[in-house]
Amino acid sequence: DTAVSQTPKYLVTQMGNDKSIKCEQNLGHDTMYWYKQDSKKFLKIMFSYNNKELIINETVPNRFSPKSPDKAHLNLHINSLELGDSAVYFCASSVREGNEQYFGPGTRLTVT
Amino acid sequence: AQSVTQLDSQVPVFEEAPVELRCNYSSSVSVYLFWYVQYPNQGLQLLLKYLSGSTLVKGINGFEAEFNKSQTSFHLRKPSVHISDTAEYFCALIAGANNLFFGTGTRLTVIP
Numbered sequence A: 001d002t003a004v005s006q007t008p009k010y011l012v013t014q015m016g017n018d019k020s021i022k023c024e025q026n027l028g029h030d031t032m033y034w035y036k037q038d039s040k041k042f043l044k045i046m047f048s049y050n051n052k053e054l055i056i057n058e059t060v061p062n063r064f065s066p067k068s069p070d071k072a073h074l075n076l077h078i079n080s081l082e083l084g085d086s087a088v089y090f091c092a093s094s095v096r097e098g099n100e101q102y103f104g105p106g107t108r109l110t111v112t
Numbered sequence B: 001a002q003s004v005t006q007l008d009s010q011v012p013v014f015e016e017a018p019v020e021l022r023c024n025y026s027s028s029v030s031v032y033l034f035w036y037v038q039y040p041n042q043g044l045q046l047l048l049k050y051l052s053g054s055t056l057v058k059g060i061n062g063f064e065a066e067f068n069k070s071q072t073s074f075h076l077r078k079p080s081v082h083i084s085d086t087a088e089y090f091c092a093l094i095a096g097a098n099n100l101f102f103g104t105g106t107r108l109t110v111i112p
Helices: none
Strands: A004-007 A010-013 A019-025 A031-037 A043-050 A053-057 A064-070 A073-078 A087-094 A107-111 B003-005 B010-014 B019-021 B024-026 B031-038 B044-050 B056-058 B064-068 B073-078 B087-095 B106-111
Touching: A004 A087, A010 A019, A019 A031, A019 A087, A019 A107, A031 A073, A043 A064, A043 A073, A073 A087, B003 B087, B010 B019, B019 B106, B024 B073, B031 B064, B031 B073, B044 B056, B044 B064, B044 B073, B073 B087
Parallel strands: A010 A107, B010 B106
Antiparallel strands: A004 A019, A019 A073, A031 A043, A031 A087, A043 A053, A064 A073, A087 A107, B003 B024, B019 B073, B031 B044, B031 B087, B056 B064, B064 B073, B087 B106
C-alpha cells in the first residue's frame, strides 16, 4: 500500500541511451512532481503536473520529458543520456499546488 | 524570490544529547514551512510542517520546530537524540502558490 512508488530503484545505463522512470501515486492527489538530487544532496524541482497539464518546467534540458497517462502516474523520459544526468530522481505528489508533498523512494540513475 | 538557508552542513552530536538544526528563510509573501528527513538510501519523509496557528509545531520521532516570523527562522529541535536519528535533514518552504523549495540539507550524525 505504498503511497508514492517509483520503478526502477536503480538504473545503470550508457551515455546516449534513452530511458524511462515510472511513478505512481495512490493518494488521489491532483499534482505530481519530479525532483533531481545531485551528488551534494541538493534537491531541485524539474517538473510538476496538475491534472495532466504541465504547470512548471524549470530550466532542464529538453532531453527530459514528463509523460502523464492519467492523474495517478507521471513518468520521466530521458533521451540521449549524458554523464551529468547521473543523480537520484524523486517523484512526489500533493493534493494540489502549494500543499505538502509526499515523496517516492527515489531512482538512482548512473550513466557510464 | 524565496530562499532557504541551512547554515550547518554537518552536525555531530552524542547520543541522548539535545540537538538544534537551524533553518532561515527569505520570502516576500507568507510561507508554509516544512522539515523533511532522508535516511540513508531512502526517500524523503515529512517530519513536521507549519501552515498557520501555533508557532510551535510537533512532529514525528520526538522532533519539534518553532516558527519565528521576526527572525525568519524555523529551527528543528529534539531534546534527546538516538542513533537512529542519523540522517540528512532538509528544511523547505512553499511561498504563495509556488512549489516546494529546499535548503541544502544538514547531515545529522549521532555518535554512540
